[in-house]
Amino acid sequence: MAGHAALYATSTSSNMARKTTTSSPRRNQHRPAAKKHAASKGLLRRALRAAGWILPGIVAVILLLRFVPPPTSAFILTRHVERMLDSAPGPAVMHEWTPLRRIPRHMALAVVAAEDQNFPNHFGFDVDAIARAVEHNKKNQRVRGASTISQQTAKNLFLWSGRSYVRKALEAGFTVLIELLWSKERILEVYLNIAEFGDGTYGVGAASKRFFGKTPARLTTHEAALLAAALPSPRKFSPSRPSAYLRQRAQWVQTQMRQLGPNHIAWH
The missing domain is CATH 1.10.3810.10 (Biosynthetic peptidoglycan transglycosylase-like)
Structure with a gap:
């Protein structure tokens, strides 16, 4: 019985180790995508902010001309x-x-x-x-x-x-x-x-x-x-x-x- 218990404990711990090592990369895979999405949103926000400054200037120049x-x-x-x-x-x-x-x-x-x-x-x-x-x-x-x-x-x-x-x-x-x-x-x-x-x-x-x-x-x-x-x-x-x-x-x-x-x- 002690041998079976030891074998079960060893098998369980190895399975848990495998689960731990396989689940970690999956969580890490989402991080680059999230960073990329955040970067694109930041770029779009900066572009819109720049357009908000440039467009009125263009309108003013055309109106002047x-x-x-x-x-x-x-x-x-x-x-x-x-x-x-x-x-x-x-x-x-x-x-x-x-x-x-x-x-x-x-x-x-x-x-x-x-x-x-x-x-x-x-x-x-x-x-x-x-x-x-x-x-x-x-x-x-x-x-x-x-x-x-x-x-x-x-x-x-x-x-x-x-x-x-x-x-x-x-x-x-x-x-x-x-x-x-x-x-x-x-x-x-x-x-x-x-x-x-x-x-x-x-x-x-x-x-x-x-x-x-x-x-x-x-x-x-x-x-x-x-x-x-x-x-x-x-x-x-x-x-x-x-x-x-x-x-x-x-x-x-x-x-x-x-x-x-x-x-x-x-x-x-």
Whole structure:
């Protein structure tokens, strides 16, 4: 009996030891997961706190730019840096702000006809154009974009070029804010003053002077169409020395302008 009792005690103690050694790692396995979860919650909390500080600042800047001409843009600053580093050879960067009252209606209409014909009606995003672009890109290797003038204004003013999801998400956010805080006239006015119309030539004021030697107010309809026709590839084409393709595209822009009519945009 004593032998059986000793054997039972030994077996019991070994089983308890095994249970103890096997249960301890299971409890420890939960600790890294808990720490990881806590870390992610802390990161999210810090991100939300940072957004709470940054977003009001962005809104304030956009609201200010509703009344004050932007002194420059992200794209213009980038081009200045490229010129300093000699990574983008070309003519000197030229930018000149032209007030709304000195830009003729046909210049604004040319840009709308060339880039975003539904501009007066959408809220920053042209859903039909996006759908057409998606269908086109499925069947063709050459990618077609569907960015509106509002989106291009947001991108040129605040962001950088590229096709990353982060940049597109930020562009969408800035576009919504611009549409909420600015009038359509203001969006078009800023776009006309920061868009690149030729290599290193930003804004219709600089483009009129560099390519035609005149002020925007003296631009003819054909000259306005040439400037608008160069917008998709401003570093490839020159409005003052238009290629056959650019002349053909400018003719198409003028046809679209006639079909849209001068009252297609509100312009004072």
